[in-house]
Amino acid sequence: MYKIGVNSTKLIVFLGVIFLTSCKSETKEVIVENQIPESIENTTTKVVLASEVDWTYLNPKRKDKAPLAGTLWGDRKGTEPTGFLLKPKDKFSSPPHIHNVSYRGIVISGLIHNDDPDAGSMWMPAGSFWTQPKGEVHITSAVGENTIAYIEIEKGPYLVLPKEEAFDSGERPVNVDKSNIVWLNANDITWSDVKGTQVAFLWDEGELRGTLLRFPSGFKGKLYTKASTFGAVLVNGQINLEDKTLETGSYFSSKGEALHHITTENSATLYIRSNNKYEVIKK
Structure with missing residues (x-):
């Protein structure tokens, strides 16, 4: 996993090149x-409005052991692109699992940890960004009474599957702490x-x-x-x-x-x- 901590520099330089390249392309349009x-x-x-969101269990099989999810657009049970809010309980920690689709996430409030099961804790504060490739075993944890993240997929449905079904999609995850954006x-x-x-x-x-x-x-x-x-x-x-x-x-x-x-x-x-x-x- 590519991790961006306070002392990381290589990925920051890499991202900086992407940002500057993007800016140059914008000047032409x-x-x-x-x-x-x-x-x-x-x-x-x-x-x-956030106050209008209908909250349901992200993984109905686990019921109240799973985070809540509230769809903002699309349909995570369908095949189209979708964006939804994720609301885990304080001190939530998922079992190792995979997803059938890749997703992007942004921390809105609280602290989120998303990494492989053996990784040390890397708590991402509000304003941080991460990606999770499909097929890769990982855990997601949260700290905070009102932890919320925005999750986005480009193709549904969004499923939570057992780690035994893991596969390598060729994608690699990225965690970007807000201080390194x-x-x-x-x-x-x-x-x-x-x-x-x-x-x-x-x-x-x-x-x-x-x-x-x-x-x-x-x-x-x-x-x-x-x-x-x-x-x-x-x-x-x-x-x-x-x-x-x-x-x-x-x-x-x-x-x-x-x-x-x-x-x-x-x-x-x-x-x-x-x-x-x-x-x-x-x-």
Whole structure:
């Protein structure tokens, strides 16, 4: 497993190269500000508040011994891409197991440990990112009365299977502590003109890309996109989206051209999964 601790450097350099390369590619596809409309009618924006999530057992066979899961989009029992919230109990620790599909995870609150059964504890705090390849035996543990993580798959169904069914998919897991995520500010990117805006590139798979977008305190502006696939989960802070207040764990999405009007009182961070560029502009 690739682990990024406070003293790790090789993977940080590797990630830094990816981030800078991504930035260069973005400079070739900049949205010109005067081409952005003042308003867009009939957008396909969908909002799911964290308070509206329907919680069920992640593994029904284990019932209350399993974490709770709340779907934000998609259907983890179906075949389509899906994103859901994971809510384990304090001091939860799973038995060694595998999954039939690979997933990505972001810690929203509490501490998460995800590694092979013999590995030493590596507790990832809120804002950390990890991946878990399909077929690989691992355990997942949690510390905190309100530990929540966001989990994302590109193909379902999402199943929990016994370790005896392990296989090597050729993928390798990555754990990225929040202290080792590389942030780029408005001076480093060309698709934000708002001072204090920061972006971190997490993964890139063909047309799809995962990024973290951090808004500064007192932000008043718009998030503009033409992506046919665009979804955002609030992983830190609170935002006002049009007439709704979003707490951590809330989700919004759109298809096609859309303007998301956002204001913040304090700093807030979104995780964005998108198949096209987006731009942050002042109100």
